[in-house]
Amino acid sequence: MHVSEGGVDIEVPDARDGASEGTGDDVFYNPTQELNRDVTVAVLRAFREREPRAESYLDAMAASGIRGVRAAAEGYDVTCADLDADAVELAQSNLDAAGTGGEAVHRNANALMYDSVFDVVDLDPFGTPMPFADPAFANTRDLVCVTATDTAPLCGAHQKSGIRKYGCVPQNTDYHPEMGLRVLVGAMVRTAARYDKAAVPILSHATRHYARTYLELDERATKADELLESTGFVYHCEDCLHREAEYSLIAHPPEECSNCGSTRILEAGPIWLGPISDAEFVESVRDEVTDDFGSAKRARRMLDTLAVELDTPTHFDQHRLCKLWGRSASKMEEFLDAVRDAGFDATPAHYHGTAFKTDATVAEIREATAHLDPEA
Ligand SMILES: C[S@@+](CC[C@H](N)C(=O)[O-])C[C@H]1O[C@@H](n2cnc3c(N)ncnc32)[C@H](O)[C@@H]1O
Structure with a gap:
């Protein structure tokens, strides 16, 4: 089946409306992620203005190659990787048909990321990105883009899975999209810190189906230390919904709620407590959304909201x-x-x-x- 997205034409096996997880044998294509991909293209445009040396882009889990083809159409030097041979064949034929250049490789993304250095790496796996985070932060030069579709573990609805995957305690609260993003960003910041790098979130957004964050890399260990100071805990009263944040790697939970005196306090963390986006960058991304994006209206509305959204760690x-x-x-x-x-x-x-x-x-x-x- 033929699909046109953001002025780019590709072939995909079939469009499974509403699909958010890979089921069945076909190469995966999810039409509901168009907003995610449109924003990615706008980020790639804006990021090149910010960091002109950024040239190479790895679509690490390419499937049909739609992200890679769209990045190649923007002038990036693209590599599409996938473990599935059918996906690699399809991604290569989509790159060839687009005439943009770019190569599809049949590789495990982890091995490829340890072998080669890319300026921009895009992780778009089924479920959690954590199994791919180490090589991404160990070797990428400028920007790591991350999607996580395991929203239930991230927001604490499947808490044990969230603890296993993200090395922190998520809690199921009335601000679950924010909880999910902050669990994800916190885990990314800690992973990058293992390589003495700071991963600064410059744009992050969440929907019911996924969380997405773009992390700009800074190779100064002191900056990584500084970022870790923006991680900590949220204490949430289950009775009156009062919440407090503590910037610390060691939790000191209150014995009772300072608002209503309840002792039913949930403790979440360590999570990211700093800004999830850089307002100036979000505005520049918004300016790069063009009318040929299928989600242009929604993307502009979301980015307008994000550009002025307060930095508070809960909503x-x-x-x-x-x-x-x-x-x-x-x-x-x-x-x-x-x-x-x-x-x-x-x-x-x-x-x-x-x-x-x-x-x-x-x-x-x-x-x-x-x-x-x-x-x-
Ligand atoms: C959610 S799909 C990617 C969707 C695609 N990026 C898009 O925007 O339509 C995940 C893909 O990751 C591939 N995959 C899973 N594990 C992988 C690994 N270790 N290395 C490379 N690709 C992998 C799967 O075969 C699948 O095609």
């Missing part, structure tokens, strides 16, 4: 709060204006329409918005 969900307080929900802008009018910062969060970030505590949000439903 709130207005509906969850209002349900807890026995109130009816308000329009999002009205709700956020009330929080701002009380002197706090508040921005929508890109995860979904009722998610927001603020520097106000749960008690301060409650007080600031009480007048919106005086009956409650």
Whole structure:
């Protein structure tokens, strides 16, 4: 079947609508990841402005080669790798048909990444990227792009699996997309630090199906030390949804919630507590989204939100709060204006329409918005 994405034409076996995991024998192609790939192309365009020496791009888990072909169309010197011989054949024929240059190789991505140095490496596996993280950070020069589709382990819904994969304790909270991203980024930062490198997240986003982060590499060990200072713990009250962050590699959980006195405190960490994106870079990526992207409208909306999203390590969900307080929900802008009018910062969060970030505590949000439903 023929697919056209971002002005690039490729052949794929069939489009399995809604597929998010590899099932069956066909070479994998997931149409629902188009936004992920569109943003990747915009990142590759913006990144070259930031780091002009970036030329080589490894599509480490290529499948049909759609990412590699799209990167090659942007002028990158592309290698597509896959363990599956049928995928390699298809990726090579897609590269050839596009006339962009580029080579598909039948290699285990881990062996290839240890053998060769690439400027940009893109990890897009089934499930967790952790089995590929070490060679990616050991050898890549400039940028590592990472998708994780194992959202249940990442956000703590499958906690034991999350602990095994990511070497930290994730917790299932009302801010699970944020938890997932911060578990993922934390694990990437720690992996890079093993090689005395700093992996700085310059753009990260999450949806129901996956988390995606772009990490710029800095070879200074002192910078890696600095980044580790932005990892730590979140303490979450299961009763009133109050949360606190502690920047430390050693946890000192409170015995009780400082807001409601409950002892039902969840402890998550060590996770990434610093910024998940660089606002200036996000804006430059947004400017690189072009109308030929199938997801142009959604990508621009998401990047606009991300560019101004606060750096707080957790987000709130207005509906969850209002349900807890026995109130009816308000329009999002009205709700956020009330929080701002009380002197706090508040921005929508890109995860979904009722998610927001603020520097106000749960008690301060409650007080600031009480007048919106005086009956409650
Ligand atoms: C989710 S698919 C990649 C999708 C593709 N990047 C896209 O955007 O459509 C994962 C691919 O990784 C390949 N794979 C799994 N383990 C691998 C390994 N160790 N080295 C290289 N490829 C691998 C699988 O054969 C599969 O084609």
